[in-house]
Each structure stands twice: as structure tokens, then as C-alpha cells.
Amino acid sequence: MTTPVGHVLILAGVLFLLGFIGVLVRRSIIFMLLSIEVMLNAAGLAFVAAGSRWGQPDGQIMFVFIISMAAAEVSVGLALVLQMHHRFKTLDMDAARTMRG
């Protein structure tokens, strides 16, 4: 009696949707980064579920790539958060919507 892989994919979809809603709704840049993490995690879950369905290691390898990409993205994103806090004294994304040439 194993769990059907469709249910795992549904869970991945629900998690991805929650992260997507978070990106759309929240305006604090920290929460947007967190929501992006949730979305990446859900994508990794879908990969691992598919790899485990066929008993192949490829899904876990894609998860390794996703995790390294998430690490790089978080380091750059958090450096941006620090810069933004330094320049605008706030973490609201709407403060940074105007460009200055």
C-alpha cells in the first residue's frame, strides 16, 4: 500500500500555489523571498516524487541542482535586501518601484 504519486504531485502543486500567492500578495521583500523558496521547494518535491515513481535517481539529481540554484539565489537576494534596507530604510517593495537613470 503505497501513496499514489498523483497525490504527491497535488501536494507539490498546492505548495507551489501557496508560494505563488505569497509572492503576489505580500509586499515585504523578505516575505517575497520566502515565498520564492516555497515555490522552489515545491518544484523539487515534484521532481523527487517523479524520480521515486520510476525508481530512478534522476529526480534527486534535479533536486540537487534546484537546491544549489536556491542557495545562489538566496545569497544574492539577501544581499539585495541589505542594500535596499540601506538605501530606502524600509523593506517595502513599493519603495523601490521607481527607476533613476
Place this chain on the structure above:
Amino acid sequence: MNLMFYLVAGIAVISTLMVIVEFNPVHALLYLIVSLLSVALIFFLLGAPFAAALEVIVYAGAIMVLFVFVVMMLNLGPQTKGEERLRMSAHMWLGPFVLSAVLLAELIYILAAGGHPVGMREVGPKEVALVLFGPYLLGAELASLLLLSGLIGAYHLGRRGPENRERREETI
């Protein structure tokens, strides 16, 4: 095993929902860590123990600690002491504590029941490593380049010396 999966899936969805609706960044981080731990348990149930270990070590361990560092760095101020007291109060850690206690009980139950997920073929770290450094070697090299560029980018964006600031304002 089926019931276990749905229990963990419920915990994952609840904690992720709390990440979105929470207003305090530290609360949201705690709930996100619980969500990552539950996803790691799902990986274990799916017969992918290497991915589960990576999820706990890299995601919940390294990336979330980076977030916590930045949140703590930005919160410096005279109100820090009051917030620190607030952080220790029960209503803050009770929710993540209960959820992760359920996760821990489930993990202990799985390990006591034999540790092996039923029905699914377990793909161990050895197989993953053989394929990662075999057909996917180019991908691993590209991932290392990506990490290097992330490091350089974070260093470039994160530096904040007075001489750098003056020079940057000149260029602007």
C-alpha cells in the same frame, strides 16, 4: 504508510499557509522551517533519503539560517529588547513546536517500524552520486559555476565601505 503521508502533507500545507499569512518575519521563518522539515520527511517516505538529508542540511540548515541572520541584522534598534522578550513568549513558538513534535513522533514511528518505506524502491546516495558524476557531470560543473557567480554577486552587492559609497555616489 498512506496515513503517514497524508499527516505530513497536512502539516506541510498548514505551515506553508502560516508562512504566507504571518506578519512577523521570525514567526514566518519558524513555520517555513517546519514546512521544509515535513517535505524532508515526505522525501524519506518516497524512498529518497539523500534528498531528505540535503533538504534538512542545506535548506533548513543553511539557507534558513541566512534568512534568520538577515532578519536579526535588520531588526537592530531600541525596540530590540522588547521584541526579544516577545520572541520568547509561548504563543510564538507553540505552533511550530506542536507541528514539529508531530513530525518527530512520525519519524520515530517510521524508524521503529523498520525505516524502509513500503513498496517504493529506495534510491540511496550511492546511485545518486554515480549518476550525478556520470551522465550529469556537466550539470554539476554548471551548478558549481552558478554557486561561484552567486558568491561574487553577493559580495559585490553586500559590500558597504565608506570609500565604496562615495565612489558609487560619484558615479550616480
